[in-house]
Amino acid sequence: MPPKTIFMMTPEERITRQKALIEQMGRIFEKQGFGLITGRIMGLLMVMDKEEYTFDEIVEELKISKSTASHALRILEARDLIEYKTQAGARKRFFQLRRFDSSALIDDHHNKLKESCNYMKAVLDLKADPESPNALFLRDIVQMINFFLDKFDELKAEYFSRS
Amino acid sequence: MPPKTIFMMTPEERITRQKALIEQMGRIFEKQGFGLITGRIMGLLMVMDKEEYTFDEIVEELKISKSTASHALRILEARDLIEYKTQAGARKRFFQLRRFDSSALIDDHHNKLKESCNYMKAVLDLKADPESPNALFLRDIVQMINFFLDKFDELKAEYFSRS
DNA sequence: TTCTTAGTTCGGTACTAAACGAACTTAAAA
C-alpha cells in the first residue's frame, strides 16, 4: 500500500499516477471478460478528479473512436456500472460512475455464492454413490458456504444498524 | 433447485443430466476467462461417478484432440485445480479433481476482496478532493469491505472449531 | 430550412485464441 504522499506530489505527478490506475482498471476488467476500453472508461470515471464526462470528453481523453465509445458505454450501462445525467433541452449526456448502495455489493456477492452452491447441489443430486470422494468433498464445501451465507445476513444487519 | 428424483431416474437419464452439468461447467469457466474445454474437463472430473480419468479417457469422453487435452490439463494443473496419481512402473496418469481444504476457499475469497479494496485505497489516495462524490462512495465501500474482512477471520475460526 | 451537435450503425481489418492433426519424444514392453 502506498503511503499518503499527496502533499509532496506535483499535480502532474498525481495525474500520471491516476492514469496508471486507469490502465490497471483496464486490465482488471479484461480479466473479467470485458474489453480493455470498457475498463478504461470505468477507471476514468472512478479515479479522476473530474467525475462527470461527456461522450466527447471520454473520446478525447482515452483517444478512442466514437463508435468504440458508444459500444463500450452501452455495455457499461446495460450492466448498471455507469449512469448518466441529462439536462433539459440539451442532447449532451454526462456520464458518471453508478454509485450503488454498498449493501447491493453484499447482495451481489451473496447471490454469486448461492449460485455456485446450487451447482454443487445439482452435482450431488446426481451422484450414484453419495459417499464417493468428490461427493464428500462437495458436501463439505456446500456446508461451509451455507454457513457463511447465513452469517452474511447477520453481518449485513449488524453493519447497517451501527452505521 | 431440482427435487431429489434420483430413485425414479434411469441410469441413462442420470448420465444425460450429468453431461448437461459438464456443459454448464464449461460455460462457467468460459465466463471466468478459461477455455470451454478446460471447463468441460473440470466438469467431467467433478460430476461423473467415475472420478479418475486417464489422458486417453478424457480425450475419448470429450471428443477432443490429444493436443487440446494436453494443453488444457497443463493449465488446470498450473492453477492447482486438478492433480494426478501415478503408479510405479507405469506412464499412465490418473487425473482427478484437486480436493482442497475448504478453508482455502475462504482464504482465496479473502485475498480477492483485499485486492479490490487496495485498488480503491490507491484511488482515494490520489483524490484532490477527499469529499468528492466518488471519494465518499469509495470510502463507504472500503469501510464495509474492511468490516467484512475482519469478520471473515472470526467466522472462519468459528466454523472450523465446531466441525 | 439548413447547419451543427451528439451520438449510432455498419462494414472492414487486424489481432487473438481455441482447437486440430501430424510429427516428434520418451519410457516401458516384448
Added chain:
DNA sequence: TTTTAAGTTCGTTTAGTACCGAACTAAGAA
C-alpha cells in the same frame, strides 16, 4: 532392439473480438 503406449510440441486453420473510420440519424440552433 524394435514396438507400443502415453503424451508433448509445432504449425496451421478457424472463429471470435476489438477497434476503427465513414456514413448515417435525430434533435436542437440559427
